[in-house]
Amino acid sequence: MFNRGINALLAALPTIADLNVNEIRRILTTAWLETTRPQLGADQPATASAETLHRLATALEVHAILPLQAQPSMVRACAFVAAEALTIAHGLADTDRGDGQPGSSNGSAFWLFGSERTFERVEAALLYLIAGYDANAALTVSGMGAEDLHDSSIEGPIASWAVQRIVGLCRLTPAVDVAAPMLDQQGLPARVLVRHELWRRIGVHVADHLDWLMFRSGIDPNAGSALRALAERLENRDQIPARPAAHPDLHHLLLLLATACDETGSRALRTVPPPPEDTGDRFGTYQRKRAASRPLLWPAAQEYAHESLPGPKAHAVVAVPTNSGKSSVAELAISQALCQGWVLYLAPTNALVGQIRRQMADVFGRTTVREFLGGAEYTQLIGESLEQIEDQQILVMTPEKCSLALRQNPEAFTKLALCVFDEAHLLGDRVGRGVIAELILAEIMHRARKARLLLMSALIANPSELGSWLSHATGMHTAVINGPWRPTRTLRAIAGIDNDRGAAAFTAASQQLRALPPHRKREKFKAPIALLAGLQGAWASEAANDYALVQTNIEVPLAVTRKYRWDPAGYCTPATAAIVQRLGLRGDKILAFLPRSKHDSFHAAGMTQFAAAPADSTVEALLYLADLELGVPSALRARLQQGVAVHTSALIREEQRASELAFERGVAVAMYATGTMAQGLNLPATAVVIGGTEIGYDNTSSTQQRRDQARAQLLNAIGRAGRAHVASRAMALVVPNKALVLSSSADARQAVRTAEFLQDEDASSELSSALDGLIHNVLSGALTPDTMTPAEHTAFSFLAFENEDEDDTTQVMGKTWAVHRAGAQHQVQAITNAIAVTGSTFIQEAGAPAWVAFAAHQSGIALSETAALYRHLRARLQATTAPEEILGWADLMLHLLEQLAPEQLRRILRPKPYGDASKLSKIFDSGPARADSWSAYRAALCAWMNGEPIIAVAEHIHRKSVAGNAKRGAQDPLPRAITITSDAFRFELPLIAGALNAIIVLGQEHEPEGPWALSAEAVRTLNLLPLAVRSGADTPESLAWIRAGVHTRVAAHQLNALLPAPPGQPDDELQRWAHARLMDLYQDAIPDLLTPAQAAVVFALRTVREAR
Amino acid sequence: MSLIGTDNIFVTEDQKLVRDTRRNAWIGEGLGHALLSLSARRETSCVDGRICTLSEMHQTVTRQGLDSVGTYVQNDVLGVSIGESKSTESNASANFGEAINLFAEVEKGIHGPDLRARLSAFRYILEPGLKEQVKDSLWSDNASYLPIVVYQDNYDFTTARPKFQRMKTPLERRRVIVVQLSSFHAFFDAVADAMRKAVDEVVV
Secondary structure, eight states: OOOHHHHHHHTTTBTTBBHHHHHHHHHHHHHHHHHTTHHHHOOOOOOOOHHHHHHHHHHHHHHHHSSSSHHHHHHHHHHHHHHHHHHHHHHHHHHHSSSSSSSSSSSSETTTTEEEEHHHHHHHHHHHHHHTOHHHHHEEEEEEEOGOOOOOTTTHHHHHHHHHHHHHHTSOOOOOOOOOOOOOSSSOHHHHHHHHHHHHHHHHHHHHHHHTTSSSSOOOOOOOHHHHHHHTSSTTTTTTSOOOOOSHHHHHHHHHHHHHHHHHHOOOOSSSSSOOOOTHHHHHHHHHHHHHOOOOOOOHHHHHHHTTTTOOOOOEEEETTSSSSSSHHHHHHHHHHHSSSEEEEEOOOOOHHHHHHHHHHHHHGGEEEEOOOOOOOOOOOOTTTSSOOTTOOOEEOOOOHHHHHHOOOOOGGGGEEEETTTTTGGGGGGTTHHHHEEEEEEEEHOOTTTTEEEEEESSOOOOHHHHHHHHHHTTTOEEEEEEOOOEEEEEEEEEEEEEHHHHHHHHHHHHHHHOTTTTOOOEEEEEEEEEEEEESSSTOOOOOGEEEEEEEEEEEEEEEETTBBOTTTHHHHHHHHHHHHHHHTTOOOOEEEOOTTHEEEEHTTTTTTOOOOOOOOOOHHHHHHHHHHHHSSOTTHHHEEEEEEEEEETTTTHHHHHHHHHHTTTSSSSSEEEEEGGOOOOBBSSSSEEEEEEEEEOOOOOOOHHHHHHHHHHHHHHHBBBBTTSSSSSEEEEEEEOOOOEEGGHHHHHGGOOOGGGGGOOOOOOOOOTTTTHHHHTTTTOOOOGOOOOOHHHHHHHHOOOGGGGHHHHHHHHHHHHHHHHHGGGGGGHHHHHHHHHHHHHHHTTTTOOOHHHHHHHTOOOHHHHHHHHHHHOOOOOOOOOOOSSSHHHHHHHHHHHHSOOHHHHHSSSSSGGGSSSGGGGOOOTHHHHHHHHHHHHHHHHHTTHHHHHHHHHHTTOSSSTTTOOOSSSSHHHHHHHIIIIIIIIIIIHHHHHHHHHHHHHHHHHHHTTTOOHHHHHHHHHHHHHHHHHTTTTTHHHHHHHHTHHHHHHHHHHHHHHHHOOTEEEEEHHHHHHHHHHHHHHHHHSSOOOHHHHHHHHHHHHHHHOOO | OOTSSSSOOOSHHHHHIIIIIIIIIHHHHHHHHHHHHHHHHHHOOSSSSSEEEEEEOSSSSSSSOEEEEEEETTTTEEEEEEEEEEOOOOOOOHHHHHHHHHHHHHHTTHHHHHHHHHHTTTTTOOHHHHHHHHHHHHTTTOOEEEEEEEEEOOTTTSSSOOOHOOSSSSSGBBBOEEEEEEHHHHHHHHHHHHHHHHOOOOOO
């Protein structure tokens, strides 16, 4: 349950009698496991003891308090364990009571301001604050109200008033602002008067401190010192013989409060100094706004503030676990950087770009944040390009989109103040994205000399190396922040069949089968699930006592065969669903990863059902638009109505977003997803279930790559467990693909072989540069275009700046990580020359002019493929007139692709989306079937761009009858059609369309005598082609609606049919016209125009827009 | 005066109740405190070793909680002592039983806040070397339970007490301290008179 962060914390614990840290972890985890018995339906004798937990808490808390000058690390460690012990002991008492209500056997006696239990909740919360776990503190006192504070004595009113302020501090939410109650009786004993005043001062100091933290007051009240001074006044130090402190109950509380105020004060957001350029109090405004809801910095942000602010004055590499506050680091950096220029925020997926845009807009305002979704295709369309970048804006985009921005508007980067790169482990991606990521960072360091970089990831094991790269490339300091702190704990467990009870069920089913006629081949039975839980953290220990077997009454359907064996087939998904069902019914919020195939998620979702949750209007609107886009009712709707979300690539964007929102907003209790989702969106859960340890991967991956991918993906999935403000402890359960039989904790050594990744602490791994091979080949003289990988081809074209920018190539190359890793900075010029010579040679051999390299650079397509496109396009334009319609250009593009040799085609269009059995699969063949496949391809793309629903597009893709089949199984038409439209139509084809555009634009410049001069309409429609392919538009008019903000393709076409654009307008005018009509529709300013169905479309579009 | 009253006249049943449950109980607690204080000056049979620190007397006599928490040292090893005082003229058995119940609760982890507060109050007066040992003593249950009963009518304290026998703390660290008074009320009246004479008001 405890990760490296906790281990580091616990290292400062004192030595206690016969107790070591491992035993402390065992005690706490065993006890917490027992608190989950009701969730799991476990019925076994208790082994954990609340007495032990209380003893542990008392020993450590008192030890932390007694020294007059204690080591802060020791105090934090003791406070953390004491807080854990107290809260778990309470959970254990509730479990023993059996009805989930607070246990009365423990802590019903009065203490200070209520029951002992109430006091201990506040005490534990303060201990969490002292340990630096403010989210846990807030959870510990959640739901505590005035009814919990029941002191009927004369002290009651003032105690209750003060405790409400203490609880406010624990929650970081101020109490209601009322004056302290007065004592209205005369002649009260001095003791009563003294205690009343003590309480009053406690309340005042605590409230002042919280007000200061939250920017509700101006001057630091130094509440910690004031409270400590008050405690010291109760210690009569001059008396002989020495006496213990008077009013020990309040003295104890004062000491806890003083330390909690000191600790929280040291982490206050408001202590971060503003940047010197902040003349308009921009950062101060951010601080005030943010401090109202999140006044404290978590360790990563605290360290960043210490190392890199004000400014940011230094780069930073933040390699901290998932859910430990990376986005807060970015937010803090951005809040200061905006005082100096604009901010670039890179994220690897469009979904994450959208999520970041929403988060940033919440903090900095909608107008400050611009999101650039979509492809990285070359375009000269105004508005779609990144030519206008304003100061004090945050631009969120993928690295590929940034690559386009660097090509289109390199000058704007001189004013870049900060580049944040989320999920920066993308740098190590070998398939091609790592190359782009590294090169854009190198180019940013070249062009944006004043910018600071902030690389963030939970998956980087060598952040110092990255830091060294940034420092050497820019001559600026880089802070490396890699503390393993995390606000939540995750228990790791493996699920299997319980040996004893499973054997009994198996025997009974076998006997039944024997009694049945021979034609009955199988007999079903239900096998009980047991869990093998690790009591430390990662499953690194081989000691049996570091594991515990937990019985559950969860059952999974199995079958006995005539060979009288268990039939292991089909175990994993039903077992996963059964566990999800149980956890969900008992209050967990579950992310279930089924990493083997995207088709498993819908299957499992069909086996899971919760009570219907209230509908959410945005989710409903998204589903409505999904129905429209699909042309059939979305299969997701039925799942969401049963409280289950699904998130896979077999869903369209509207469905994915509906699932995300449903999960975020509680419409869905559980979400089934493929493993890749684990690497993207931040959808934290209280439990994670991993159904199967085999992941889907590219056929091109090596065994080691597959193992590494699986390890990273599954550990990352585990990292999704834990929601700091919902549950301090979470569970991650692994269901191996093949059923395990579990008898005792001694089975752990065997079990872990089915899930080896559990032995690793986290998914981080040592990254290396994706350009290492290229640089190595250059330095060794082995660089030839023939031996270059596709990723290196991409690098090759990226580095091909225009002739007059040779210095740019040298500069960018000199700032790459690969050159840094090779220690080859002094050889950069030679490296650049070698690449240039190789490029020139290649271009010559490819029969293309030198400027084609620049077209490759502009479009982001590999050099060899750009050269091939150049040759075929040139020949085509020499033979025929250029098209003057978008669809004509699309057809020409497919014609050029059809001319490519199969191996070249595979490099520019990945075969995977087309599968082995679709009508389009044979486009990579060299035989006669190829022509039919290309015909089908044309028909599918045409249907897509004509705005036909995806089910109609599927008619051209699916070999069998489609007949409105809306299912999402492996053999059903929609998943394949969605994959092709997402991966090929939305991503790869637009890049190729951009390459055609770039070739023609550069051809006009460099080869005025060539066939590149086109009619105005041909130029116009070619310009529109990349975006039209990606968006699914066949005319400038339909595309105008999409550009105006109608992101659902079919809806855009419907609006285009409803409100035809006036003829003869340029594209930007068209876009403005469509936007104005769209606003009219949203505001009901065009009455009596819409049919009910059309009105529903507009309503759905407006609802989704408002929720963005 | 709120604890011992202005005089020793208790006529009504309510007044007698105050006498028995407030005044005598508090003075009895003081008696136990005095006995343990003596153990700070020299070794006594109250605890094995010498008392180092002793908590102040219970603050509010009618509230539940630990009457006395202290630390003691024997052979350089620190232990924690917990005392529970009872004063009764004729019902020693029941009062002894109540004291035992309290110790059973302490073993269960109940009264943890009280114990932590009382021990924290020694922050300034406990020697640094001994402070280090408090955690070990608490974790190892190196505690002495000291029921202190002040009574008048004869009672056999060796009578079997299953609950007392079931406690985890070793027998040698469960010490019953008894003070039998020949004239129960006269003793308490005399102490109360002396207190009234000594101070204007008792402030704790």
